Amino acid sequence: MSDLDRSLRVRAFLERWSGVFLAVLLILAAAGGWWTYQVHATEEVEREQVVVEEWSESTAYEHSAVITEDSLVFNESERVRNRPVYYVNLSRALEVTYVYEHTAETGSVNITTDVRLQYRGVEGDTILWQYTEPLARGQDRGISNEENHTVDATVEIDSVFERIRTIEQQLGAAGTIEIQVVAASSVEGTLGGSPVNETYESTMPMTVNPQTFRVLEGNTVDESGQRTETVERAVEPSVVEGIGSIALLLLGAGGAAGLLFASRSGYATISPEEREILEIQQQEQEFSEWITRGTFPSERDYEATILVDDLEGLVDVAIDTNKRVIKDEQLGVSTVLDDEFAYLYVRPDSPASDWLVNYADMTIDEFQEFDF
Numbered sequence: 001m002s003d004l005d006r007s008l009r010v011r012a013f014l015e016r017w018s019g020v021f022l023a024v025l026l027i028l029a030a031a032g033g034w035w036t037y038q039v040h041a042t043e044e045v046e047r048e049q050v051v052v053e054e055w056s057e058s059t060a061y062e063h064s065a066v067i068t069e070d071s072l073v074f075n076e077s078e079r080v081r082n083r084p085v086y087y088v089n090l091s092r093a094l095e096v097t098y099v100y101e102h103t104a105e106t107g108s109v110n111i112t113t114d115v116r117l118q119y120r121g122v123e124g125d126t127i128l129w130q131y132t133e134p135l136a137r138g139q140d141r142g143i144s145n146e147e148n149h150t151v152d153a154t155v156e157i158d159s160v161f162e163r164i165r166t167i168e169q170q171l172g173a174a175g176t177i178e179i180q181v182v183a184a185s186s187v188e189g190t191l192g193g194s195p196v197n198e199t200y201e202s203t204m205p206m207t208v209n210p211q212t213f214r215v216l217e218g219n220t221v222d223e224s225g226q227r228t229e230t231v232e233r234a235v236e237p238s239v240v241e242g243i244g245s246i247a248l249l250l251l252g253a254g255g256a257a258g259l260l261f262a263s264r265s266g267y268a269t270i271s272p273e274e275r276e277i278l279e280i281q282q283q284e285q286e287f288s289e290w291i292t293r294g295t296f297p298s299e300r301d302y303e304a305t306i307l308v309d310d311l312e313g314l315v316d317v318a319i320d321t322n323k324r325v326i327k328d329e330q331l332g333v334s335t336v337l338d339d340e341f342a343y344l345y346v347r348p349d350s351p352a353s354d355w356l357v358n359y360a361d362m363t364i365d366e367f368q369e370f371d372f
Contacts, residue, residue, distance in 0.1 A: 029253040036246055049228045053192035055104035055145070059185070059202040059221040062099065065091035086213040093154050094213060096135075096204065098183040100149040102191060104225075108142045109189030109196055111149045118182050119163060123175040131167065135181070143189075151183065160208060180205040192227045305342045314345040 065086045070076040074090055086094060098115055115136040121128040138151030164177055181204040188197050204218040308314045311334060318325045318336045327334045332350030336343040346353050 028251055045232045045234060047230055047232050050231045051226050052229050053105065054224070054226045055102055055192050057100070057102045057187070057191075057200075057221060057223045057225070059183070059200060060099045061181070061183075061202070061204045061218050061220065062097040063204070063215055064095045065093065066095075068092050084215055086215075088157055088208075088211055088213060091213075092158065093156050094215075096153045096155060096181055098138075098151045098153070098181075098202065100143075100185055100187070100200075100221075101145075101147075102143070103145050104191035105145060106192055107190040107194075107196075108144045109187050109191065110139075110141045111143055111185055111187050112139045113137065113149065113151045113183055113185040115151050115153045115181065115183045117155060117160075118180050119167065120178050121167075121171070121175040122178055128175045129167075129171065131163075132182070133163075149185070153181065155181065155206075157208075157213060161210075164208070178205065179208060191225060194225065194227045196225075198223075304340065305344060308343055308345045311345050314343060317343045 062082060064079050064081040065083075067074045067076055067078045067080065067090050069090045071090060074080065080086070080091075096115070098113060100111055100113070102109065114134065115138075116132050116134050118130065118132045120130040135153035135155070136151050138149070140147075140149045143149050160179065167177070183202045185200045185202075186198075187200065190196065200221045200223075202218065202220045205216040207214045207216065308317065314325055314334055314336060317323075321336060321338050323336045323338060325334050325336055331352045332347040333352065334345045334347075
C-alpha cells in the first residue's frame with residue numbers, strides 16, 4: 001500500500017468515526033476536568049483519632065520484718081525487706097505496705113483503700129470456707145503523678161497461728177488453708193482529661209508453717225489508659241492523581257481540538273472522487289481473483305472501445321467472456337480484451353484518462369506531444 005493510499009484510508013476512517021471519537025474525547029476532557037477539580041480545587045480532609053495523653057495505674061506490695069531474736073545470721077533489731085521467707089523464731093510481725101500510683105501528667109484522683117487479711121480453706125479448685133479480718137484503711141485526696149497512695153498494715157504472726165488453730169478446732173483439718181493480704185482500692189477522679197471511677201483489688205498470698213512465713217508472687221494492678229481526640233488534616237494528592245488528572249484533561253481537550261481542526265482543514269474528510277477511489281480499492285480486493293496486473297496496450301488493434309462505468313461491471317464482463325481483467329497500475333486502467341472489443345474501466349485519478357476517452361487512437365507519446 002502506498003503512502004497516498006494509507007493517508008486516504010486514515011482520513012476516511014477519521015471521517016467515518018469522527019463523531020464517536022469527538023464524543024469520547026469530550027467525555028475524557030470532562031472526566032479529566034472533574035478529576036482535576038477534585039484533586040486540586042477541593043481539599044480532602046482526613047479525620048483520625050490521635051492519642052493526646054497516655055498514662056498507667058499500678059499497685060504493688062512491699063513487706064519487711066524486724067528481727068526480734070539475735071542469731072548467727074541476723075542481728076536483733078535488724079529490718080529485713082522484701083524477702084521470700086521470714087523465720088517465725090526471729091520475727092513476731094510482718095509489716096506490709098500497699099502502694100498505688102499513676103503516671104498521668106494532668107488530673108488527680110481520690111483513693112480509699114481497705115486492707116484485710118483473708119483466710120480460706122480450699123480443696124483443689126473448690127473454696128470450702130472463707131474468713132476475713134480487717135488490717136488497715138487509708139484515704140487520700142488529689143493524688144497526682146508526683147505522689148503515691150500508701151497504706152501500712154501489720155500481720156501479727158502469732159495471731160495468724162492462733163486463727164488457724166481456732167478454725168481447725170471448729171471445722172477440722174479438711175482441705176488446705178490459704179492466707180493472703182487483700183487490698184481493695186476505690187479510685188475516683190480525672191486522669192489525662194478522662195474521668196476515672198474504678199475499684200482495683202490486689203492480693204499478696206502467703207504460706208505459713210511453724211518455722212517460716214513465705215510471701216508468694218502477688219496479683220497486682222498494671223492498667224494503662226489514654227485519651228484521644230479527633231483531628232482533621234488536609235490530604236495532599238498523590239503524584240499519580242496530580243499528574244494523571246491534568247494529563248487526562250489535556251488528552252481529552254487537546255484531542256477534541258485537534259479532531260475539530262482536522263475536520264475543518266479537510267484532513268479528516270475525503271472528497272467524492274477520493275471516496276470513489278476507496279470503493280475501487282475495496283472492489284479490487286473483493287475481485288482480486290479475476291484481476292491480473294499488466295500494461296495497457298494501444299487500442300489500434302481493436303475495432304471498438306467500450307468504457308465501463310465501474311470496476312464491478314468490468315469484472316462481470318470478464319466473467320461473461322471468460323477473460324481476465326488486466327490492471328495497469330501506472331495508467332490507473334483496468335481492461336478486458338476481447339477479440340473485437342476493449343472493455344475499459346478508467347479510474348478517476350488515472351493520468352491517462354483524457355487520452356483513453358478522447359484520443360484512444362494515439363499512442364501515449366503522441367498524446368503527450370499534442371498541443372491542445
